[in-house]
Amino acid sequence: MSHMIETVKDWFYRNGLFLKVFGVTLTSVLLVTILISVSTLRISTTYFMDTFSLTNERIMNESKRRFDDYTTAVVSTLQSVENSGTIKRVLDRERTTSIVDAQSAYDIVTEVRRKYARIQPIGANLIVIGPHEHLYNMNYSYWPVTYEALYNWSFNDQLKQQPNQIQYTMVENEGLPLIVAGTALSNQFTSGTYGFSYVAIREEQMRGFFEGYTSEENTIVLVNRDGVVLSSNQEQWIGEALGGLKEMINQDPLSEQLIDQVTVFGTDYQVLMEYVTGLDMYLVNLVDQETIVGNLINARELLLIITGIVLMATVLSWLISRHITLSLTRLVRQIAKLNKHHFKKRLEEEGGYESTQIARAFNYTLDELDQYVRVVVESQKKQRDAELRALQHQINPHFLYNTLTTVKFMVRHEQTEEAVETIHALINLLQNTLGEVGETVSVEQELENMKHYVQINQARYGDQIRVNFFVAPDVYAYHMPKLVLQPFIENAFFHAFNEKKTGYIQIMIQKQADTLYCEVMDDGDGMTLSKEAFPYVVKHKRQMFSGIGMKNVQERINMLYGNQYGVTVKSAPGEGTRVIVTLPLIKS
Amino acid sequence: MKKFLLMFLLVGMIGLLVACGNGDEEATDSGDTNDTDQTESTDEGSGEAVNITAWAWDPNFNIRALNYAKDLYDGEIDLDLEVIENAQDDIVQRLNTGLSSGTTQGMPNIVLIEDYRAQSFLQAYPDAFYPITDYVVFEDFAPYKIEATSYAGDVYGLPFDTGVTGLYVRVDLLEEAGYTFDDIVDITWSEYTEIGKAVKEATGKDMLTLDPNDNGLMRIMIQSAGSWYFEEDGQTPYLAENEALAASxxxxxxxxxxxxxxxxxxxxxxxxxxxxxxxxxVPTGNWITPSVMAEESQSGDWRVAPIPRLEVEGATHASNLGGSSFYVLNQDGKEAAATFLSNTFGGNLEFYDTLITEMGAIGTYLPGLESEAYDMEVEFFGNQQIYNEFVQWTEEIPAVEYGIHTYAVxxxxxxxxxxxxxxxxxxxxxxRAQTQAETQLQ
Structure with a gap:
């Protein structure tokens, strides 16, 4: 578990840059999208609702005007019915003879028809009814009501109580609601009622006053003081009592205009209310703001667009920032992996333009560095070479002096033969050693040189130290650097036999596998080795023959052939010293 | 590779967004296509069912008849009839509005017009209607109907119901006054008045009911005498010298x-x-039968007699009140509409059987009237074969020219x-009536 947390932490650490870039981008996109959407929605909604309300006020005024026109027509019609002497006369009269009845019927119908003409264009019906089975229904099919039903209508009692007033009520006719304005026809002198007069209008007709302006969300209802809907474009509401509106009406019935919120059948509406004087009813505009705004804004489409953009931005910003930071991260990881001095390894030039350029620059620098280092190494090598060459050319004058002194004694003692030999050996030695230091010579040649050197030494110091050469004949043809073994022979001559005065020096050259195996072994004093590899601490000792010291040999071999070749020394006090030099097999 | 992938993603997303935006448009497009299809199908000869509409006014009567006809139609033209109910006044007004402006836009293919008004439409808008002379054998219809539906030698209307009149009589009340049913058959109006007086005296009941603002009975009387408000041209008022009118x-x-x-x-x-x-x-058209029968308690008390006659020359016991016919408007679909009418109202015996058995409605197609269904004895009317009698009277109705001004006069x-x-x-x-009519109808 902790391992996993560790891994996750590590991942977060390593992808820190990417996460930051991606996080900032995503947050910005989200914020911009949400804030702009919300702000735009708010502004457009407010603006729309403002415009909408303004329009609705005009609609309400227009609808109210139509209602006013209607009520005016109703009032004038009903009043003219009440004021008609003919109508009063006929209604008051009981049935007599057919002729009189016919005359009355003709007169009253003619009269009522004239009144009816006022409201006929609006699409309303006029009915006049009297106590003596007088029923004058101007449009029978509009409201096919029988005399009995109409005369015994409970509404009439209501009308009778206030004979000068026009009152409104609603009745059902074949499933269609009718809004009926009624008045009691009363005699001013006897204060008796001689009949009733009604103007009926179908609810669907009345709805026409406002229906054109309405929609599902923008409802207009006509309610009476009890909150009962008499007319509405929402047909299912007709006849229902809307408690919320009733409350509103009760609260402030005198106010000309009320604006408030109300809940009807579970929906919240913004209310615009107008009082229709003639009807003593309220014309109410209910606006379902939520749905209207909902319709205004296609939420699904908006959401889809937003989701689409956010998704696109997310994916793109993920990909792009991943693309940028990943190449950077990889670059960094590669750089971290680069070993010291491992200048040859190059960075992969990949990823974006930037990281490619960085990698390229980095590689360029690496190349430069690599080249520079190589130049430095080369020049150092050259310097070393020059140094060696100088040393090599620097035949120790003492050696020459000593050798020549020895020869002089030989000549004086008339040991001519020996003197000639020694001089010859010296000449050969000088001749071979003064060549190029980098040059190699054949084993055979080098053997000659070593023999000459040994001869000179023995000529000077006698032959208490005997030197034996064991060279395998199959290695004669191989080449080796000049004077590789000479310093060790010299060392053996001058330092191995300080206590012991006599002994042997054995020089052995042979082929071992892929190497040329050379060994200089003495049976002298030996020594304590302080270091395993290349122990020669005899640096203060002067070189007897040339500037090339033993310490140079190892370096030289390493420089020429690599580290797998070189010098090893084995020695212990009293047990002599073995110096082993390994070289590659080189043909010419 | 990565870049390609990225581009692909981008293009894909944009495509997705665009596709979302287009969704609605596509939906509306397909809607439009449907609409176009419908319009095309009303065209002639497209092989699709032709949509035709019919206007009528009485859901219990002529609309019901149209729906029966629709079910029984098996003509050559594949058609789809839509029956629309409108009040008769509305139909008249809308026809006048539409035809006077010379457009058939929004007009039906088939319209029911009352016989009294038919001539006023035919004469005012002769090109607006499609003559159906070639579709129907008009000898098969009651002559008075053909008179009412013809104009300038062509027949325009397919006769539907008959307004053949009868005198519905309460025999129980007659008997109380000492009369039998036979006493009221084939009498004159003065004899009728005498019986009425006796009935009133015996029972206190009136003989008949009238609306002084409806002149139906007067029209029944004058047509039974073969007369009308006009001379034979259908235009010149014929009132002052009209003996039948004076008698009525x-x-x-x-x-x-x-x-x-x-x-x-x-x-x-x-x-x-x-x-x-x-x-x-009740002296009136036969269409009152269902209303009379509505009062079941009076079953068996009623009979139907021929209406009394005027005491003038040519007077008969048969007349007509109301009645209407179907007209085809001269617009796209007229052939289909005419085919529909001729296939059903114009000669389908099964259809007329249905009319009489289901609705008690009497047509004017004479071969149809020979159906056995008409021999039905109606219990309500004391097992009288009232339909049979009405059919007989239908053939006796004097043909008159209703002209174009019947209602004005x-x-x-x-x-x-x-x-x-x-x-x-x-x-x-x-x-005075003659003078007024001449002035008014000039």
Missing amino acids: FEALKALFDANIVRLNSDWSQFVGAFNNGDVAT DDIMIVEFQNYLNGQDLSTVLE
Whole structure:
């Protein structure tokens, strides 16, 4: 578990840059999208609702005007019915003879028809009814009501109580609601009622006053003081009592205009209310703001667009920032992996333009560095070479002096033969050693040189130290650097036999596998080795023959052939010293 | 590779967004296509069902008949009929509005027009209607209907119902007054008045009910005598010299003078008068049968007699009140509409059988009237074969030219009859009516 947390932490650490870039981008996109959407929605909604309300006020005024026109027509019609002497006369009269009845019927119908003409264009019906089975229904099919039903209508009692007033009520006719304005026809002198007069209008007709302006969300209802809907474009509401509106009406019935919120059948509406004087009813505009705004804004489409953009931005910003930071991260990881001095390894030039350029620059620098280092190494090598060459050319004058002194004694003692030999050996030695230091010579040649050197030494110091050469004949043809073994022979001559005065020096050259195996072994004093590899601490000792010291040999071999070749020394006090030099097999 | 992937993703997303935006448009597009299909199908000869519409006004009668016809139609043209209900006044008004502006836009293919009004439409808009002379054998229809639906030698209307009249009689009330049913068959209007007086005396009930603002009975009377408000051209008022008209005035006034008329002012009172048993007879069109039968308690008390006749030359016991015919408007779909009418109303015996058995409606297609269904004995009418009788009377109805101004003259007659009732001289009244009509109809 902790391992996993560790891994996750590590991942977060390593992808820190990417996460930051991606996080900032995503947050910005989200914020911009949400804030702009919300702000735009708010502004457009407010603006729309403002415009909408303004329009609705005009609609309400227009609808109210139509209602006013209607009520005016109703009032004038009903009043003219009440004021008609003919109508009063006929209604008051009981049935007599057919002729009189016919005359009355003709007169009253003619009269009522004239009144009816006022409201006929609006699409309303006029009915006049009297106590003596007088029923004058101007449009029978509009409201096919029988005399009995109409005369015994409970509404009439209501009308009778206030004979000068026009009152409104609603009745059902074949499933269609009718809004009926009624008045009691009363005699001013006897204060008796001689009949009733009604103007009926179908609810669907009345709805026409406002229906054109309405929609599902923008409802207009006509309610009476009890909150009962008499007319509405929402047909299912007709006849229902809307408690919320009733409350509103009760609260402030005198106010000309009320604006408030109300809940009807579970929906919240913004209310615009107008009082229709003639009807003593309220014309109410209910606006379902939520749905209207909902319709205004296609939420699904908006959401889809937003989701689409956010998704696109997310994916793109993920990909792009991943693309940028990943190449950077990889670059960094590669750089971290680069070993010291491992200048040859190059960075992969990949990823974006930037990281490619960085990698390229980095590689360029690496190349430069690599080249520079190589130049430095080369020049150092050259310097070393020059140094060696100088040393090599620097035949120790003492050696020459000593050798020549020895020869002089030989000549004086008339040991001519020996003197000639020694001089010859010296000449050969000088001749071979003064060549190029980098040059190699054949084993055979080098053997000659070593023999000459040994001869000179023995000529000077006698032959208490005997030197034996064991060279395998199959290695004669191989080449080796000049004077590789000479310093060790010299060392053996001058330092191995300080206590012991006599002994042997054995020089052995042979082929071992892929190497040329050379060994200089003495049976002298030996020594304590302080270091395993290349122990020669005899640096203060002067070189007897040339500037090339033993310490140079190892370096030289390493420089020429690599580290797998070189010098090893084995020695212990009293047990002599073995110096082993390994070289590659080189043909010419 | 990565870049390609990225581009691919981008293009894909944009595509997705665009596709979302287009969703609605595609939906509307397909909607449009459907609409176009529908419009095309109304065109002629497209092989699709032709949509035709018909306007009528009575859901219990002519609309029901249209729907029966729709079910029975098996003509060559594949068609889809839509029956639309409109009030008769609305139909008249909309036809006038549409035809006077010369457009058939929004007009139906088939329209039902009352016979009294038919001529006014045919003469005012002769090109607006499609003659169906070639579609129907008109010898098979009652002659008076063909007269009403023809114009300038062509037949335009397919006769539907007959307004053949009868005198519905309460025999129980007659018997109380000492009369039998036979006493009221084939009588004159004066004999009818006498019986009425006796009935009133015996039972206190009026003989009939009338609406002084509806001149139906007067029209029944004059047509039964083969006369009408106009001369044969259908235009020149024929009132002052019209003997039949004068006789009908006298007959009507006699009824009022005898005080045997119960006044009504609308349909409910009219129906109420006989359903409540307030009147002993009802002289009117046969279409009242269902209303009479609505009062089941009076089953067996009713009979149907031919209407009384006027005492003038050519007087008969048969007349007509109301009745209507179907007309085809001269617009796209007229052939289909005419085919529909000829296939059903124009000669389908099964259809006429259905009409009589299901609705008690009597057509004017004479071969159809020979159906056995007409021999049905109706228990309500004391097992009288009333349909059979109506059919016989239908053939006897005198054909008259209704002209184009029947209702205009009717209004004058209502006023003048009132004046006559009030005691003015008959010839004065009729001459004034003649003058008024001539002035008004110029």
